[in-house]
Amino acid sequence: MEKLLGKLKGDRVIWIVLILLSFFSLLVVYSATGALAFRKMNGNTFFYLAKQFIMLGLGFVVIAMVVKHVPVKYLSVFSPIMLVVSFILLVAALVLRVNDGGATGRTFNLGFISFQPAELVKISLVLFVSRILANNQDSENPPSLMTFMWILGITGVVCLTISLSNFSTAALLFVTIMVLMFIGRVPMRYLLLTMVGGIALIVAIYFLAGSLNIGRVNTVRGRIERFIHGDPSSDTGLTQADYAKMAIYHGGQTGKGPGGSKIRNHMAAAYNDFIFAIMVEEYGWLSFLVVLAYVVFAGRAGVIIRQCKRTFPAFIVAGLSLMFVMQAFINMGVSSGLFPVTGQTLPWVSLGGTSTLFTAFSLGCILRVSYQNTLEEEDARREDEYYEIPEEDHAFADMDY
Numbered sequence: 453m454e455k456l457l458g459k460l461k462g463d464r465v466i467w468i469v470l471i472l473l474s475f476f477s478l479l480v481v482y483s484a485t486g487a488l489a490f491r492k493m494n495g496n497t498f499f500y501l502a503k504q505f506i507m508l509g510l511g512f513v514v515i516a517m518v519v520k521h522v523p524v525k526y527l528s529v530f531s532p533i534m535l536v537v538s539f540i541l542l543v544a545a546l547v548l549r550v551n552d553g554g555a556t557g558r559t560f561n562l563g564f565i566s567f568q569p570a571e572l573v574k575i576s577l578v579l580f581v582s583r584i585l586a587n588n589q590d591s592e593n594p595p596s597l598m599t600f601m602w603i604l605g606i607t608g609v610v611c612l613t614i615s616l617s618n619f620s621t622a623a624l625l626f627v628t629i630m631v632l633m634f635i636g637r638v639p640m641r642y643l644l645l646t647m648v649g650g651i652a653l654i655v656a657i658y659f660l661a662g663s664l665n666i667g668r669v670n671t672v673r674g675r676i677e678r679f680i681h682g683d684p685s686s687d688t689g690l691t692q693a694d695y696a697k698m699a700i701y702h703g704g705q706t707g708k709g710p711g712g713s714k715i716r717n718h719m720a721a722a723y724n725d726f727i728f729a730i731m732v733e734e735y736g737w738l739s740f741l742v743v744l745a746y747v748v749f750a751g752r753a754g755v756i757i758r759q760c761k762r763t764f765p766a767f768i769v770a771g772l773s774l775m776f777v778m779q780a781f782i783n784m785g786v787s788s789g790l791f792p793v794t795g796q797t798l799p800w801v802s803l804g805g806t807s808t809l810f811t812a813f814s815l816g817c818i819l820r821v822s823y824q825n826t827l828e829e830e831d832a833r834r835e836d837e838y839y840e841i842p843e844e845d846h847a848f849a850d851m852d853y
Contacts, residue, residue, distance in 0.1 A: 478505060515816040523824070527820075578772055620796055630646065
């Protein structure tokens with residue numbers, strides 16, 4: 453392990469966290485996809501385990517490639533292009549949904565591969581907003597109203613477009629950008645006005661949902677009402693949320709053991725949206741290690757931010773890590789009944805396809821900043837050692853032996 457970690461660039465603790473999450477992911481995905489395998493793969497339960505193993509392996513390759521070959525300045529230079537391209541793909545996916553009644557509007561199919569453009573848009577928007585905030589940092593003055601309106605306008609258009617097919621992802625991204633602007637010293641009065649306006653808009657949409665047929669407005673309203681007043685479907689049969697609570701209850705403190713879940717066969721989303729409930733059922737209190745892993749990840753992200761000597765790297769670590777951790781805790785909150793059903797997966801643990809690779813890219817960006825901080829510290833240390841040498845010996849110090 454020491455030799456392996458010695459070859460990895462970036463924060464070692466984050467690498468350990470990802471390895472731990474991968475271990476739990478393989479165990480729980482193999483257990484939770486049993487019913488799915490019998491429905492779609494003729495009972496080949498090994499198929500989804502192999503798929504998850506391959507995707508996580510490719511994810512680690514993506515992380516390593518980004519850390520080694522993608523300087524942070526490239527993320528700044530290409531972030532506008534990434535945002536434009538990903539937004540075009542997002543709109544294209546929505547257009548395909550209009551033309552194809554069976555399409556969801558979330559996935560863009562290129563024939564040989566399909567992916568969710570929203571996953572790329574999330575990363576691109578965080579990088580682009582980080583660039584704007586970094587370019588408008590002044591030690592004496594906060595970002596101007598024009599900068600705020602520019603960020604808010606772009607974020608509003610992007611999040612509104614995403615919300616037509618995935619409201620929870622749009623809300624998560626919007627909150628991330630708001631927090632990022634707070635960190636970027638955008639005046640609080642602008643943020644408070646935006647929050648008040650956003651709440652008023654959501655309330656208006658909620659009460660007008662019956663007469664509106666836009667995207668997933670009625671779906672979101674239904675989920676909120678079922679969370680507050682209870683799901684009428686529970687009177688005739690258990691819902692997915694009810695099964696998740698049963699799984700956590702049956703797991704107890706010690707859990708049922710690997711593969712011992714009884715509830716997994718009754719849950720359509722046992723391997724993605726409610727995978728944490730299956731994990732608790734099988735591993736009991738041991739599943740707390742996963743919760744702790746995300747907490748440690750957030751703490752290490754804070755350490756990386758403090759080590760940054762420039763604002764852009766600090767902003768991208770703050771935005772990407774915040775989105776990663778918030779998504780994780782939303783998923784775990786839904787599984788335990790604390791939040792209404794959102795459809796957010798548990799990042800780096802739930803069964804995933806190309807979304808795992810996009811998550812890997814964002815993790816690679818975070819670790820690249822950590823690695824760059826290390827390189828800058830080494831350069832500064834060598835420079836200090838150079839100037840400590842007597843001036844008459846500088847010629848010898850510069851010689852390459």
